[in-house]
Amino acid sequence: MMEQWKRKVAIVTGASSGIGREVAKQLALNGMIVIGCARNQGRLEELSQEVTGASGKVVAMKCDVRKEEDILSMFDNIKTQFGGADVCINNAGLMRPSPLLSGSTEEWREQLEINVLGACVMTREFVTRLKERHCDTGHIIMINSIFGHMVPVGSTAHMYSVTKFALKAITEGIRQELRVMDSGIKITEISPGHVYTEIAERAFKCDKDTAKAIFDQIAPEALYPEDIASTVLHVLSSPPRVQVHEMKVIPVTAIRY
Ligand SMILES: NC(=O)c1ccc[n+]([C@@H]2O[C@H](COP(=O)([O-])OP(=O)(O)OC[C@H]3O[C@@H](n4cnc5c(N)ncnc54)[C@H](OP(=O)(O)O)[C@@H]3O)[C@@H](O)[C@H]2O)c1
Numbered sequence: 386m387m388e389q390w391k392r393k394v395a396i397v398t399g400a401s402s403g404i405g406r407e408v409a410k411q412l413a414l415n416g417m418i419v420i421g422c423a424r425n426q427g428r429l430e431e432l433s434q435e436v437t438g439a440s441g442k443v444v445a446m447k448c449d450v451r452k453e454e455d456i457l458s459m460f461d462n463i464k465t466q467f468g469g470a471d472v473c474i475n476n477a478g479l480m481r482p483s484p485l486l487s488g489s490t491e492e493w494r495e496q497l498e499i500n501v502l503g504a505c506v507m508t509r510e511f512v513t514r515l516k517e518r519h520c521d522t523g524h525i526i527m528i529n530s531i532f533g534h535m536v537p538v539g540s541t542a543h544m545y546s547v548t549k550f551a552l553k554a555i556t557e558g559i560r561q562e563l564r565v566m567d568s569g570i571k572i573t574e575i576s577p578g579h580v581y582t583e584i585a586e587r588a589f590k591c592d593k594d595t596a597k598a599i600f601d602q603i604a605p606e607a608l609y610p611e612d613i614a615s616t617v618l619h620v621l622s623s624p625p626r627v628q629v630h631e632m633k634v635i636p637v638t639a640i641r642y
Pocket of ligand 1: 398399400401402403404405422423424425426448449450451476477478479480499528529530531576577578579580581582583584585587
């Protein structure tokens with residue numbers, strides 16, 4: 386029942402591409418005011434235009450989750466313009482082919498800062514500001530990965546796996562801290578298998594066809610962003626008493642998970 390979230394505010398990080406873009410779009414089509422954040426403001430504006438006429442909307446806010454000052458000023462803007470956020474979807478992320486014995490420190494740092502620290506700062510600010518509003522309902526969704534549950538054999542993406550294993554601990558740690566606060570705020574991690582997005586093109590600096598060929602070796606027909614967006618809608622539709630803690634969503638054809 387997405388009815389409970391109509392006209393409520395959701396933040397989606399990494400809304401300029403792939404999974405985040407589709408999640409932001411579907412939430413807006415279901416009546417939410419979506420703050421779409423990423424570094425590429427132009428692509429966020431395009432998304433915003435695409436959902437014009439829906440019952441909700443996407444508001445573009447440029448924010449680099451590696452920069453704490455960007456995150457803080459985004460939350461300040463949300464407070465001024467909309468009163469505050471009710472849902473926080475930590476989706477921004479990237480993968481680098483950077484092995485643990487030969488990868489570059491800068492590529493490790495980039496993944497740790499975006500995939501782990503960015504999600505932590507976002508969530509701390511989200512919950513702090515909900516508490517300031519004396520608001521006891523809200524939902525945090527972490528977009529994890531199947532690589533947050535297993536270390537892929539023969540992969541160069543081991544540091545990516547490190548960041549995603551960390552998200553698993555962060556999700557449970559936050560759940561426990563919310564229990565101590567006796568809060569009704571919920572947290573869920575969704576772990577997709579391979580999804581056709583720009584992740585592989587960006588990681589391997591290759592074109593779309595090469596990226597697809599890389600994915601096809603692991604799952605001949607991967608998922609689409611819509612598949613993850615519908616999982617997000619399902620999770621958000623749960624009644625207040627239900628904590629959907631963890632969901633793995635993988636292609637039927639997956640060979641190597
Ligand atoms: N595709 C898959 O197979 C797959 C599988 C499991 C999990 N995931 C996870 O799904 C999430 C989304 O990835 P995707 O597959 O949709 O990849 P994508 O198409 O490459 O999108 C990544 C998004 O993250 C944003 N981003 C990157 N660095 C950022 C930063 N410093 N600050 C703010 N936003 C930033 C990008 O926006 P800008 O470049 O505009 O900043 C973009 O919108 C990631 O967490 C990824 O680990 C993906």
